[in-house]
Amino acid sequence: MTQLRSTLDTSSPEYREAVEAMSGKIAEIQDEHAKAVAGGGPEKVERHRERGKLTARERIELLVDEDSPFLELCPLAAWGSDFQVGASMVTGIGVVEGVECMIIANDPTVAGGTSNPWTLKKSFRAHEIIEQNRLPVICLVESGGADLRTQKEVFIPGGKMFRELTRASAAGIPTISLVFGNSTAGGAYIPGMSDHVVMVKERSKVFLGGPPLVKMATGEDSDDESLGGAEMHARTSGLADHLAEDEPDALRIGRNVIRRLNWKKRGPAPRAEVAPPRHDPEELLGVVPSDLKVPFDPREVIARVVDGSDFDEFKPLYGNSLVTGWAELHGYPIGVLANARGVLFSEESQKATQFIQLANQSDTPLLFLHNTTGYMVGKEYEQGGIIKHGAMMINAVSNSTVPHLSVLMGASYGAGHYGMCGRAYDPRFLFAWPSAKSAVMGPAQLAGVISIVSRAAAEAKGKPFDEDSDEAMRAMVEQQVESESLPMFLSGLLYDDGVIDPRDTREVLGMCLSAIHNAPVAGAERFGVFRM
Incomplete structure (x- = not known):
């Protein structure tokens, strides 16, 4: 165990x-x-x-x-x-x-x-x-x-x-x-x-x-x-x-x-005897910090969701800002990918790619637990191949044919939202916790980027930069992005299937897995070209 x-x-x-x-x-x-x-x-x-x-x-x-x-x-x-x-x-x-x-x-x-x-x-x-x-x-x-x-x-x-x-x-x-x-x-x-x-x-x-x-x-x-x-x-x-x-x-x-339909499921049946988590799901209320900039260990979530809190971690010493591993949920086998420290580096991307391929070989559904600010940027990481490594992960997610489930727990920003199977990547079901936020990037970062671009444009034209207007613009953009990244706003647009109480996560996912197994569960026979 x-x-x-x-x-x-x-x-x-x-x-x-x-x-x-x-x-x-x-x-x-x-x-x-x-x-x-x-x-x-x-x-x-x-x-x-x-x-x-x-x-x-x-x-x-x-x-x-x-x-x-x-x-x-x-x-x-x-x-x-x-x-x-x-x-x-x-x-x-x-x-x-x-x-x-x-x-x-x-x-x-x-x-x-x-x-x-x-x-x-x-x-x-x-x-x-x-x-x-x-x-x-x-x-x-x-x-x-x-x-x-x-x-x-x-x-x-x-x-x-x-x-x-x-x-x-x-x-x-x-x-x-x-x-x-x-x-x-x-x-x-x-x-x-x-x-x-x-x-x-x-x-x-x-x-x-x-x-x-x-x-x-x-x-x-x-x-x-x-x-x-x-x-x-x-x-x-x-x-x-x-x-x-x-x-x-x-x-x-x-x-x-x-x-009278004589209806039969076509997916494999779950294990007959199911052990509840050994850690209290009620404690999920306090796992996500009030400030999403503060990291949290997703294993605390996994321990309160999967059967018997039993989790066989894959590559625990490599790419450790992404937790991957095998578990069961209400008797159904699942593979879990969970963000640990927000940022996805090349190592995490390659680890995820291999893990997704393994899940497809064994016909195992995947659960994505989001808390990511996206893929790492900067000269060192660009030269190290972050684009092609992030693309490998997105390629694997895109062409994986086992059922995917996604839960947005904290941040889900940028291309990290894509790599973790956001709405555009057709997870069978996607739910958000009330703490979740999703956007192209964090409000302060987005406003800051616009400010930098505007300052550079003014300098290029030889015009003075209006600091007061810039400050007002940043405040307005931050407020707009903050309101548009909240779960109620995104749920209103049907970008998720519902905003759920964290304590209900195990039961919601269990119902989804049971529904999923009405259809056959089969992994992909081929993926797109991986840039190495």
Whole structure:
């Protein structure tokens, strides 16, 4: 056994300060999550319930297996925009009849569940996860279609939503729609392109054009039921495969559909007996210093996340600002790459490259724990080949085909973000801690670079340099970069799959690994050319 020992001093002032800082950030995130959970607000939720309807989250709760977890994804989508936090949609992975499914639920209390640009981005991300991990998808539909105020941003790209449903079906991934209310205009194609469709008697309304549009287009007078009601679709058009009496009945039927799929995972099963970490995950609150310039040992995180705190470190004496090694998490084998002192040198890059290749040879998923300021710069390091060595690492990450998971714990700056499998490198899942920051570089460094370039330009033109303006510019840039590198801002842009409490890291990653293993897990057979 290679159990990690902890040197974390939980009685130190530094630890207590870190706990206080992290707890404050978690409270801020929880406040923003509460806005998504609140939907359209108390008045609209009450009006929705007066119609005898369940909220999106209540529908999900009845759909998933009792006492099973639901991993909500991208709950802060649209944060900082003009639209409701959550983007009028709930997405996440839940277990239904023992099968892990992607659940996509419109929130009808927010603008009638209509889709705005952020709704589309959230939906597209859900479909990426469905495709990569071979997850059956259940759509809980109640939507007025596109938010017409944003039609220029929604209509043209929105067609991808329907395309992805049909591609999932073609790939043998089951698609199920449970329709609870309106599913109009383009939204009618969600059930129209699903393998299985359940509609609720006297509630579901599915039509390309409602009565007013039909009247305008053809002069025909019609009513909701004859045009697109649940009974009409069950008895006449054949669009509905099942007619439910009410919402709970629709959810029961949906569960039966999943139960009859004969679904089997294609990835290897986890170890049957799993040992919890020997060190308390609660202590993850105080691992990351309140000041990200202060380094911390990522082994303290690994010791509180992996099974039995058992970690077999690879090349511990070489390139030691990057920790690499083998472990198991909820019974699944993983390889871990974790930044130790922020900067990536040539040695760390070459170490990572070899480690990633080894993981692909053994079909082992990789976990990247970010706290990096990027690759080292300077004459000595440029002459030593930092560009080609950093490129080797990025090449390996880019062409690795085993599943990748990323967690941003602290800084994730510059090309180090790329080498550690940032969003652009398609990790299966990427989460951030409330302490995380991500940008091209730190705020002070970025402002300083702009200042140096401006000073040099003034000197080249023989003009005096305005020190007061420069100081104001630096303060403004630092503030802007600081605000744009925070996890809530980046999560609002869907650059991660959620900002999580550090104490939940093990459970979140365990759920992701289990979902990943619905699909085959296989390493790369070839990589691009490595510059030596």
